Amino acid sequence: MKFTKMQGAGNDYVYVNCFEETVADPRQVAIQVSNRNFGIGSDGLILIMPSTTADVRMRMFNSDGSESEMCGNGIRCVAKYAFDHGIVSKKEITAETGAGILALRLIAGSDGKIAKVRVNMGPPRLARSEIPMRGDAAPQVVGEQLTILDRTFNITCASMGNPHCVIFVDDVAGFPVSTYGPLIENHELFPNRTNVEFVQIISRTEVRQRTWERGAGETLACGTGSSAVTAACVLNGLTEKRILNHLSGGDLEMEWAEDGNIYMTGPAVEVFSGEIML
Numbered sequence: 109m110k111f112t113k114m115q116g117a118g119n120d121y122v123y124v125n126c127f128e129e130t131v132a133d134p135r136q137v138a139i140q141v142s143n144r145n146f147g148i149g150s151d152g153l154i155l156i157m158p159s160t161t162a163d164v165r166m167r168m169f170n171s172d173g174s175e176s177e178m179c180g181n182g183i184r185c186v187a188k189y190a191f192d193h194g195i196v197s198k199k200e201i202t203a204e205t206g207a208g209i210l211a212l213r214l215i216a217g218s219d220g221k222i223a224k225v226r227v228n229m230g231p232p233r234l235a236r237s238e239i240p241m242r243g244d245a246a247p248q249v250v251g252e253q254l255t256i257l258d259r260t261f262n263i264t265c266a267s268m269g270n271p272h273c274v275i276f277v278d279d280v281a282g283f284p285v286s287t288y289g290p291l292i293e294n295h296e297l298f299p300n301r302t303n304v305e306f307v308q309i310i311s312r313t314e315v316r317q318r319t320w321e322r323g324a325g326e327t328l329a330c331g332t333g334s335s336a337v338t339a340a341c342v343l344n345g346l347t348e349k350r351i352l353n354h355l356s357g358g359d360l361e362m363e364w365a366e367d368g369n370i371y372m373t374g375p376a377v378e379v380f381s382g383e384i385m386l
């Protein structure tokens with residue numbers, strides 16, 4: 109199987125061009141290639157596919173083999189790959205995902221290749237049932253209490269096609285993400301599990317995020333998570349609608365715009381290509 113390794117803000121995936129390759133069992137392949145000791149090493153597998161409704165289609169699998177509806181850092185890399193490898197020739201494209209059809213604007217660097225992508229991530233879905241979450245305490249989950257082990261957190265939840273639970277903390281660098289992350293990911297409140305974002309507010313326009321991803325553990329960045337964080341910051345009155353989010357592997361420029369959509373702008377980088385015997 110031919111593949112290309114790409115990363116966006118350090119969130120790295122193995123990408124396969126399914127205009128040319130066929131991946132019969134993507135769940136199994138995701139587990140195999142993601143392994144950092146016995147495989148290529150990545151947070152998961154992303155298939156770049158033909159679409160009947162958009163310029164390109166993305167399917168995304170976590171390193172545990174589970175499929176997600178959407179991947180924000182991944183979609184930027186899909187757009188870069190599609191342009192740099194001649195699948196598309198325009199700089200305004202559409203992509204079919206499990207979260208619907210998204211519009212992307214491709215921004216080239218000085219070498220003519222795509223360096224950055226701005227993605228219309230759509231509106232945050234805030235209804236409890238859309239995340240999805242059990243219980244009916246409130247129709248939206250903004251600052252609801254959740255006790256895990258010795259601590260009670262205020263959680264704010266949003267779906268960007270995939271589920272997110274956002275928690276504000278005072279010191280994100282020192283926060284025990286791998287202790288609380290998996291317990292929240294697999295909590296009975298979330299029937300489809302959830303991604304978890306731990307966020308420190310720096311100012312009205314700047315935040316710092318660490319991410320515990322459903323199906324992958326702690327990653328260096330999460331674009332859908334950053335989008336959910338943008339909504340959560342505004343809903344809790346903590347920031348303006350435009351913020352710079354510092355993630356562990358890089359920065360994302362975020363905006364919850366007047367049209368109700370969240371816009372994410374960030375880097376997309378091709379690292380290397382190769383072939384793996386499956």
Ligand SMILES: N[C@H](CCC[C@H](N)C(=O)O)C(=O)O
Nearest residue numbers: 176179180181270330331332
């Ligand atoms: N890192 C990705 C999200 C992966 C989400 C996945 N872990 C899930 O199960 O929803 C992003 O940039 O949006």
